Amino acid sequence: MTSEAMRLEVITGSVREGRVGPVVASWFAGQARRHGEFSVGQIDVADYALSTSMSGSPEQATRDALDALSPRLHAADAYVVVTPEYNHSYPAALKNVIDWHFAEWHAKPVGLVSYGGISGGLRAAEHLRQVFAELHATTVRNTVSFHGHGPWDDFGGAGEEEAAGAAESLLDQLGWWALTLREGRLARSYRA
Structure with missing residues (x-):
């Protein structure tokens, strides 16, 4: 067992x-920092120029972006994916980031935070569960979901206490899985 802080990347x-x-x-990264179990980083997919083409070798811009992003994903012990719902699913740019990586996700937990519309992005979250299972990652049961437009400009209004409670539950589960899976990866190599 290692005493090193677990690394969480909020995507x-x-x-x-x-x-x-x-x-x-x-907002969620702030909740995670207050929770205290993780060292928290943030990854914004918009900061990486990843091509949408999956055929052949990646273009130079995509290779450069992968060179910058891959080590951060690899070093993480856990992830939280923040996603809107577009057409009953998650954004193509997010799918692109997930698909350009494989081993980075293995035997690691993923939490899901979704937003948008009447469903609060939950259909996007459910689609992500299927994708991450295929990548040998474990999604935690609890989620945080913001229905409608949400209190984007002023977290602190109605609903923040409930959202903070949901975030704490998600982080508790994520912490358990992150520690358990990190110890497992240290004890024995994971083979996909």
């Missing part, structure tokens, strides 16, 4: 102009 999955993803991700 903002939308790249659309006018998006609220960075606000939601920053």
Whole structure:
């Protein structure tokens, strides 16, 4: 067992102009820092120029982006993906980031924070569960979900206490899985 702090990367999955993803991700990262079990980083998918083409070798810009992003994903003990719901699923840019990586996700837990519309992005979260299972990652049961437009401009209004409680439950589960899986990876190599 190692005493090193567990590393959590909070991933903002939308790249659309006018998006609220960075606000939601920053709010959640703050909740994670207060929780105290993780060293918290933030990854914004919009900061990486990843090609949408999956055929052949990646373009130079994509290779450069992968060179910058892959080590951060590899070093993480856990992830929280912040996603809106687009057309009953999650954004293409997020799918792209997930698909350009494979071993980085193995035997690690993923928490899901979703937002948007009447469903609060839960359909996007459910689709991500299937994808991460295929990548040998474990999604935790609890989620944080913001229905409608949410209190993006002023976290502190109605609903924040409930959201903070949901975040704490998600982080408790994520911490258990992150520690358990990290100890497992240290004790024995994971083979996909």
